[in-house]
Amino acid sequence: MALKGAEIMKRLPKTNCKECGYATxxxxxxxxxxxxxxxxxxxxxxxxxxVELEAAMAPPIKRVTxxxxxxxxxxxEEEVMFRHEKTFFHEPGIAILISDKENDxxxxxxxxxxxxxxxxxxxxxxKINLLALSFESGDKTKFETLVKxxxxxxxxxxxxxxxxxDVLLSAAALCADRKPLVYPIxxxxxxxxxxxxxxxxxxxxxxxxxxxxxxSLTSTLKxxxxxxxxxxxGSKNLKEGIRDQTFIRRAALKKGFRPLGYPTITFxxxxxxxxxxxALAAAAFITKYAGIIVISQVDKHFLFPxxxxxxxxxxDPRRPMTVEEKVYEISKPNEYSPILISTNYAxxxxxxxxxxxxxxxxxxxxxxxxxxxxxxxAWTSGKFNGEAIADFFKKYGIENKVKHRKLIIPGVAKKLxxxxxxxxxxxxxxxxxxxxxDIPKFLSEGWKE
Amino acid sequence: MKYEAPLEKYPVNIREAVLGKGEKAIKIGGENTFPFxxxxxxxxxxxxxxxxxxxxxxxxxxxxxxxPFQDVVSDPVSWAKKCVDVFGAEILCLRLLSTDxxxxxxxxKQAAVIAKKVAxxxxxxxxxxxxxxxxxxxxxxxxxxxxxxxxxxxxxxxLKGNYEEIAQIALEHGHAIVAQASMDVNLxxxxxxxxxxxxxxxxxxxxxxxSALGYGLEYTxxxxxxxxxxxxxNRDNMMQMPxxxxxxxxCWRSKEAKESKEQGILWEAITGITFLLAGANLxxxxxxxxxxLIKEMISEKK
Ligand code: SF4
Numbered sequence: 181m182a183l184k185g186a187e188i189m190k191r192l193p194k195t196n197c198k199e200c201g202y203a204t205x206x207x208x209x210x211x212x213x214x215x216x217x218x219x220x221x222x223x224x225x226x227x228x229x230x231v232e233l234e235a236a237m238a239p240p241i242k243r244v245t246x247x248x249x250x251x252x253x254x255x256x257e258e259e260v261m262f263r264h265e266k267t268f269f270h271e272p273g274i275a276i277l278i279s280d281k282e283n284d285x286x287x288x289x290x291x292x293x294x295x296x297x298x299x300x301x302x303x304x305x306x307k308i309n310l311l312a313l314s315f316e317s318g319d320k321t322k323f324e325t326l327v328k329x330x331x332x333x334x335x336x337x338x339x340x341x342x343x344x345x346d347v348l349l350s351a352a353a354l355c356a357d358r359k360p361l362v363y364p365i366x367x368x369x370x371x372x373x374x375x376x377x378x379x380x381x382x383x384x385x386x387x388x389x390x391x392x393x394x395x396s397l398t399s400t401l402k403x404x405x406x407x408x409x410x411x412x413x414g415s416k417n418l419k420e421g422i423r424d425q426t427f428i429r430r431a432a433l434k435k436g437f438r439p440l441g442y443p444t445i446t447f448x449x450x451x452x453x454x455x456x457x458x459a460l461a462a463a464a465f466i467t468k469y470a471g472i473i474v475i476s477q478v479d480k481h482f483l484f485p486x487x488x489x490x491x492x493x494x495x496d497p498r499r500p501m502t503v504e505e506k507v508y509e510i511s512k513p514n515e516y517s518p519i520l521i522s523t524n525y526a527x528x529x530x531x532x533x534x535x536x537x538x539x540x541x542x543x544x545x546x547x548x549x550x551x552x553x554x555x556x557x558a559w560t561s562g563k564f565n566g567e568a569i570a571d572f573f574k575k576y577g578i579e580n581k582v583k584h585r586k587l588i589i590p591g592v593a594k595k596l597x598x599x600x601x602x603x604x605x606x607x608x609x610x611x612x613x614x615x616x617x618d619i620p621k622f623l624s625e626g627w628k629e
Numbered sequence: 630m631k632y633e634a635p636l637e638k639y640p641v642n643i644r645e646a647v648l649g650k651g652e653k654a655i656k657i658g659g660e661n662t663f664p665f666x667x668x669x670x671x672x673x674x675x676x677x678x679x680x681x682x683x684x685x686x687x688x689x690x691x692x693x694x695x696x697p698f699q700d701v702v703s704d705p706v707s708w709a710k711k712c713v714d715v716f717g718a719e720i721l722c723l724r725l726l727s728t729d730x731x732x733x734x735x736x737x738k739q740a741a742v743i744a745k746k747v748a749x750x751x752x753x754x755x756x757x758x759x760x761x762x763x764x765x766x767x768x769x770x771x772x773x774x775x776x777x778x779x780x781x782x783x784x785x786x787x788l789k790g791n792y793e794e795i796a797q798i799a800l801e802h803g804h805a806i807v808a809q810a811s812m813d814v815n816l817x818x819x820x821x822x823x824x825x826x827x828x829x830x831x832x833x834x835x836x837x838x839x840s841a842l843g844y845g846l847e848y849t850x851x852x853x854x855x856x857x858x859x860x861x862x863n864r865d866n867m868m869q870m871p872x873x874x875x876x877x878x879x880c881w882r883s884k885e886a887k888e889s890k891e892q893g894i895l896w897e898a899i900t901g902i903t904f905l906l907a908g909a910n911l912x913x914x915x916x917x918x919x920x921x922l923i924k925e926m927i928s929e930k931k
Contacts, residue, residue, distance in 0.1 A: 423665075427634055438630065463899040467903055467906045481895070482895065488842055
């Protein structure tokens with residue numbers, strides 16, 4: 181729970197000595213509250229006050245990093261229960277389960293397949309984040325071979341899953357510099373695990389049979405100085421999962437309950453045999469609060485919908501959603517293909533580009549940057565008027581892309597047509613349909629080369 | 630620190646709407662908590678899951694979704710029966726696409742006759758859906774309401790420009806309606822207030838419109854979640870009607886759904902589970918496999 185300026189003020193020296201760079205202790209307190217200043221800037225804070233304030237000002241859900249470098253996964257620091265209240269910040273990591281029981285060539289193939297997966301949406305890469313390596317063979321050497329293979333041949337962040345604490349910790353030592361998530365830390369093995377976790381400085385995946393059980397585990401870890409923790413309350417299906425995820429996030433955000441102020445991990449891969457159900461459970465945990473979701477599927481037709489869903493749910497609702505300004509070439513158009521123009525408001529873009537694809541007619545879709553506002557508002561503000569579009573035409577050399585001179589504009593932009601006829605005298609300006617759903621018909625019936 | 634489960638109770642209930650008549654009538658809504666929150670409240674009625682039936686042959690449907698209906702697409706009555714008898718649909722949604730003024734422009738009378746035949750052939754609740762064209766829909770749904778008098782259909786969409794006519798005729802002939810306001814919490818509320826001046830609120834289902842995964846899902850998800858939150862937490866009784874999410878068609882139009890059957894089913898089912906988590910009480914689906922999957926998923930034992 182973020183601390184208010186007035187609360188912080190009570191704990192400051194109140195001498196207004198200005199050494200922090202602010203005119204008064206009060207000004208400093210206000211700045212601290214909004215994250216604009218650091219506690220270290222006041223040299224007169226008693227150490228115990230500093231510790232106390234630091235704890236109180238820490239985000240209610242701790243930030244945890246698994247992995248290193250560019251492929252590291254950062255989770256936690258979420259601030260709301262509902263995305264419309266602000267936004268969700270850190271996309272949950274998608275992990276793919278690999279068991280050491282699978283034979284070498286299967287493992288090899290799986291890793292290769294995972295490496296080759298590539299997904300994109302509106303110019304953004306959608307990524308699988310982690311490999312979850314699971315000890316099921318009962319053979320320590322096999323597990324270590326798997327860990328080494330993942331460590332040496334990929335740069336994915338890693339999760340080590342192993343119910344034998346000795347095997348788990350020795351595997352962790354093999355890849356400690358990659359900061360793997362070490363899982364499960366339970367009430368049975370926690371005492372053995374703590375010294376090694378501290379030595380290796382790897383994040384700990386805590387598992388309990390219930391939320392109560394993980395509360396005592398995280399408290400113990402925290403006291404021992406293990407800071408980066410991920411929680412598994414042991415949910416067995418979708419309903420239990422939603423209950424546990426809701427409780428954990430609520431306790432952290434609304435009650436300021438620190439022992440649950442960590443991101444979570446969920447295992448649809450162990451909840452459902454049926455892969456469709458597994459995917460639906462994963463989708464539910466993307467929506468409801470998981471920090472990591474472990475799934476068993478490598479099939480791109482299972483992964484892609486989930487990655488798109490994650491991308492959707494974690495889009496910041498405070499920002500108008502926009503796409504990049506450019507001339508989108510849909511289905512390889514040629515110099516006789518139609519040219520359409522619209523704004524960079526993402527929903528408009530989706531509707532129009534989807535409709536063109538549905539019509540199965542190659543086309544150029546010109547997307548003009550209007551700051552993410554729709555056609556009429558953009559026209560009113562001059563971002564989508566005749567002049568602006570004429571400039572766009574010049575900038576992107578549209579005249580050279582096609583042999584014809586027909587431009588299709590949004591059907592709602594009644595006055596735009598006159599303006600464009602003036603600005604682009606060589607062009608015939610044609611109204612598109614009013615409804616996006618009529619575009620396929622419009623194109624397939626109306627477009628004669 | 631001692632942990633206590635952070636339960637939340639909301640002292641209100643979402644209204645319960647009844648669809649259809651007789652033994653197979655379905656109740657939706659009635660909950661006093663958020664979706665799947667069995668641990669802190671009551672959700673007496675599982676979400677309603679409807680399958681679509683068109684009154685004309687579908688155009689441009691992907692192979693994957695046409696396949697299950699291949700033998701019945703030319704006859705809405707057989708189509709409807711197959712949905713119920715073979716695919717276990719507990720609710721149907723008949724779309725009167727034939728009435729589209731930009732398309733076949735069939736007369737209200739013709740469409741109503743089809744609606745009546747379908748309604749007579751099945752015993753499960755029927756949603757009858759126009760084309761979203763205000764003037765035409767009010768004439769079409771008026772005919773449907775008359776001809777199917779007393780069947781407690783769910784008629785929609787009632788929009789800002791035609792809700793008076795549709796609600797009036799629904800009231801006279803004992804039907805429920807879907808009030809639709811696109812993607813705007815305030816417009817939704819305004820429409821409900823206007824409707825509730827003369828129409829019983831328990832016969833209204835809300836539609837804030839829904840978009841598919843990858844095509845604006847996040848906007849419509851958050852609107853539904855927000856409406857449900859305003860109803861439950863702020864206790865706004867104009868926002869306590871059950872909510873409809875109608876997205877099967879949108880999903881199957883996408884190139885992603887057309888790419889493979891598995892991806893198509895998941896495109897629709899993931900969109901569906903996302904809307905259920907937002908608080909939708911009634912889903913309109915297109916593929917029978919999606920229906921089966923979602924049904925199994927939500928009816929699993931605790
Ligand atoms: S340095 Fe510390 S004591 Fe001095 S003004 Fe700043 S906050 Fe106050």
